[in-house]
Structure formats: C-alpha cells, structure tokens
Amino acid sequence: MKSTPTALKVLDFLSALLLVAALGMVFGYAPTERTMGLVQKVFYFHVSANWVGMLGFLVAAVAGGLYLAKGTPKWDVVEIAAVEIGLAFSLIGIVSGSIWARPIWNTWWTWDPRLVTVTVMELIYIAYFMLRSGIEDPDRRARYAAVYAIVGFLSVPLTFLSIRMYRSIHPVVITSTKAQLAPRMFQTFMFSLFAFTVLFATLLWHRVRLGQLTAQVERLRMKLTD
Amino acid sequence: MSSPSPITGLWQATRAIVWKDLTAERRSRELLSAMLVFALLVILSFNFALDLDPKTRGSVASGVLWVTFIFAGTLGLNRSMATEKDRGCLDGLLLAPIDRSAIYFGKAIANLAFMLIVEAIVFPLYSVLYNVNLFLPGLLLTVILGSVGYVAVGTLLSSMAVQARTRDMLLPILLFPVTLPVLIAAVKASAGYLSGLPLEEITPWLNLLVVYDVIFIAIAFMVFDFIVEE
Numbered sequence: 001m002k003s004t005p006t007a008l009k010v011l012d013f014l015s016a017l018l019l020v021a022a023l024g025m026v027f028g029y030a031p032t033e034r035t036m037g038l039v040q041k042v043f044y045f046h047v048s049a050n051w052v053g054m055l056g057f058l059v060a061a062v063a064g065g066l067y068l069a070k071g072t073p074k075w076d077v078v079e080i081a082a083v084e085i086g087l088a089f090s091l092i093g094i095v096s097g098s099i100w101a102r103p104i105w106n107t108w109w110t111w112d113p114r115l116v117t118v119t120v121m122e123l124i125y126i127a128y129f130m131l132r133s134g135i136e137d138p139d140r141r142a143r144y145a146a147v148y149a150i151v152g153f154l155s156v157p158l159t160f161l162s163i164r165m166y167r168s169i170h171p172v173v174i175t176s177t178k179a180q181l182a183p184r185m186f187q188t189f190m191f192s193l194f195a196f197t198v199l200f201a202t203l204l205w206h207r208v209r210l211g212q213l214t215a216q217v218e219r220l221r222m223k224l225t226d
Numbered sequence: 227m228s229s230p231s232p233i234t235g236l237w238q239a240t241r242a243i244v245w246k247d248l249t250a251e252r253r254s255r256e257l258l259s260a261m262l263v264f265a266l267l268v269i270l271s272f273n274f275a276l277d278l279d280p281k282t283r284g285s286v287a288s289g290v291l292w293v294t295f296i297f298a299g300t301l302g303l304n305r306s307m308a309t310e311k312d313r314g315c316l317d318g319l320l321l322a323p324i325d326r327s328a329i330y331f332g333k334a335i336a337n338l339a340f341m342l343i344v345e346a347i348v349f350p351l352y353s354v355l356y357n358v359n360l361f362l363p364g365l366l367l368t369v370i371l372g373s374v375g376y377v378a379v380g381t382l383l384s385s386m387a388v389q390a391r392t393r394d395m396l397l398p399i400l401l402f403p404v405t406l407p408v409l410i411a412a413v414k415a416s417a418g419y420l421s422g423l424p425l426e427e428i429t430p431w432l433n434l435l436v437v438y439d440v441i442f443i444a445i446a447f448m449v450f451d452f453i454v455e456e
Binding site: 068120123124127130131134135136140143144146147148150151152154155158159161162163165166 | 403
C-alpha cells in the first residue's frame with residue numbers, strides 16, 4: 001500500500017480547517033434566531049449531515065451500478081465506503097434533529113415524512129450490511145450488495161412521496177415553509193454544506209483506501225494458506 | 227425447427243416455469259396450505275390484539291388485511307426460492323438454454339398466483355367473519371396492484387436472500403423497508419374503498435402503486451441476470 005497521497009493530506013487539512021471555520025461562523029457570525037434562540041444553531045450542521053447522508057447513498061447506488069456494469073472490485077469498495085458514511089451521517093442528522101425538535105416541537109419525534117424517510121433509509125442500509133455479512137462468496141456478495149444498493153436507493157423517493165401523501169391527500173407544492181433566512185444565516189448555512197461536502201470526500205477517500213487495504217490483506221492471507 | 231423469436235421464446239420459457247411451480251404446488255400443497263393457515267392465524271391474532279369490535283374494525287380493516295397479506299407473502303416467497311435452491315432445481319433452471327429473465331418472470335408470476343389465491347380465500351372468510359362486504363371492484367384492483375409490486379421486489383430479493391446463511395431471517399429485513407410505499411399506498415387505497423371515499427381521493431394512491439410496479443418490474447428485469455450469474 002502506498003503512503004497517503006499528498007492530495008489526501010491536503011484534503012484532511014482542508015476539511016479540518018473548514019469544519020472549524022464553519023463552527024466559528026455558526027457561533028460567531030450567524031445571528032441568534034429571535035424566537036428559537038441558540039438551539040436553532042443545530043440547523044446548520046443538521047441539514048449538512050443529512051445532505052452528506054443522502055450524498056453517500058446516492059454515491060453508493062451509482063457505484064453499485066458501475067460495479068454491475070464493469071465488474072471492477074474498486075466500485076464495490078467505493079459502495080461500502082459511501083454506505084457507511086451515509087449511515088453515520090444520517091444518524092447524526094436524526095439525533096441532531098431530535099435535539100432541535102425537543103424544545104421547538106415539544107417532542108423528540110413526530111411522524112413527519114422527512115423523519116420517517118431518513119429512518120427507513122437507515123433500516124434499508126442496515127439490511128444492506130446484514131445481506132453482505134450473510135454471503136460468503138466475495139464476488140456474489142459484491143453483486144448482491146450492488147443490486148440492493150440500487151433497489152434500496154430507488155425506493156427512497158417513493159417512500160418519501162407516500163408518507164407525504166399519507167398526511168394529506170391534497171397535492172403538496174414543494175415550498176419552504178421556513179421563514180426566509182437572514183443573509184448571514186444563509187451564508188453560514190451554505191458554508192456548512194460546503195464544509196461537510198469536503199469532509200465527505202475526505203472520509204470517502206480514506207474509507208476506500210482502507211477497503212483496498214483490507215482486500216490486499218485478504219489476498220496475502222489467501223496466498224499464505226495456499 | 228426454426229428458432230422462435232426472442233419474445234415468444236421468453237414467453238414460452240416463462241410459461242413453462244409458472245406451470246412447473248403450479249404443478250408442483252398442486253401435488254404437494256405445501257406452500258398454499260402454510261400460507262393460508264398462517265394468514266388465518268395472523269387475522270386471529272389481530273382480532274384479539276386489537277380487540278376488533280365493530281367500531282375499531284372499520285378503521286383498521288384494510289391495515290389488518292394488508293399486514294396479513296404481506297406476512298403470508300413473505301412466507302411464500304421464502305419457501306418458493308428455498309425449494310429451488312435446496313433440491314438443486316435452481317442449477318437445473320440456470321443450465322437450461324433460456325433467457326435468465328424467464329426464470330425471474332416465471333417465479334414472480336407463480337408467486338403472484340399463490341399470493342392471489344391466498345387473498346381470494348382470505349377475502350370471503352374475512353367478509354363472513356366480520357360481516358363486511360369486501361367484494362368491491364376497486365378494492366380487488368388495489369389488491370392486484372399491491373400484490374404485483376410486492377411480489378416483483380420480493381421475488382428479486384428472495385433470490386438473493388436464499389443464498390445467504392441467514393436466509394429466513396434476512397428476507398423480511400430486506401423486503402419490508404423497500405416495499406413500504408406499497409404497504410402505505412395499498413392500505414390507504416383499500417381504506418378509501420372500504421369507507422366509500424370519492425374516487426379522486428383514492429386515485430393518487432392507485433397511481434403510486436402503478437408507478438411502483440412499473441419501476442420495480444423494470445429494475446428487477448434489468449438486474450436479475452446479475453443475481454443468478456455464476
């Protein structure tokens with residue numbers, strides 16, 4: 001295994017810097033919301049975490065498609081990496097959302113379409129790992145996982161749609177019901193999104209390298225036992 | 227003998243596999259009897275768990291029916307693939323000089339047939355037990371659309387789950403989160419028909435079912451080759 005590429009080292013540094021800067025903006029630059037107070041500051045990282053979660057699952061589905069089309073093991077490694085990151089960040093999104101919802105909605109949880117969809121996504125990708133761990137043959141495991149990553153990801157929009165329709169049968173026009181963000185809040189928000197996206201790229205790269213390393217160790221072990 | 231066109235070839239192979247499954251089932255009656263008894267047990271459990279008195283019954287009937295169908299359906303899906311695997315029939319099917327999609331469509335249609343038969347027996351029973359009329363054309367349409375979507379994804383996933391060590395446990399865990407839209411739409415559409423809602427409040431749910439069915443039959447058709455590839 002080659003030593004860490006310089007680009008990755010730069011990315012490491014950049015993501016750390018961006019995260020600290022984003023944190024600084026959240027607490028130092030963005031104004032405190034008048035009615036919600038300090039707890040509103042969860043919003044910046046909450047949405048960013050959920051964005052990274054969605055991005056992870058999207059990347060996994062695309063990597064699954066590429067694996068099925070090309071059959072190169074690299075895409076399988078990318079797929080697991082993306083699913084793992086997606087799972088972790090969706091969980092961060094759920095927990096941070098609950099922390100916000102407790103004082104604002106006066107409950108940790110409601111059966112809102114977004115909340116349920118994220119939870120169903122978590123369940124789909126937990127099932128994804130159960131499927132992986134149940135199958136011994138590496139080639140078959142990679143193929144099945146790719147199929148499930150695609151099928152699971154495609155069901156997500158329909159799940160969201162069906163739960164949204166469940167609340168009210170009337171067509172819902174996609175509007176942001178939130179009050180317009182103050183300019184400084186908006187800038188902080190966009191910056192957090194950017195910082196998290198860079199973080200995602202960094203983590204993905206690290207995880208892919210780890211996956212390749214695991215595969216290499218596996219190959220060496222096979223050679224030893226032969 | 228001239229070789230048949232791809233479409234007729236696919237259709238003939240699919241028909242042969244459906245026929246094989248139905249014949250095997252007609253002789254053994256393993257699958258249907260298990261699914262049926264299980265379905266009745268689920269309804270019985272619901273009867274006491276939810277205390278289905280006439281008042282609550284109206285609001286939960288469609289939910290009870292659909293949960294019964296998908297539980298019984300899972301049982302059938304698991305079994306139908308497990309028999310192929312355990313007796314080595316799957317290898318035989320894969321060796322046959324036919325399009326792999328024919329295996330998927332054959333198994334899916336046979337599974338759908340079993341599910342519809344169970345539903346066709348549960349419906350009159352439920353009608354008699356609880357004195358409601360379930361034989362509404364719209365409700366029957368909903369049952370067909372919902373079962374098609376459930377079986378389309380279920381056949382695909384059960385052919386993966388059957389290869390895993392934990393196969394019997396794995397199928398519902400893989401299948402339920404992905405088929406949640408089917409359950410929601412089917413329950414809402416059935417409840418709409420049962421409580422006599424106007425059609426324009428039910429159509430969005432039927433549309434959702436149709437969209438789900440079309441998308442996932444297409445996806446299954448495209449990816450099934452990768453599942454049975456050896």
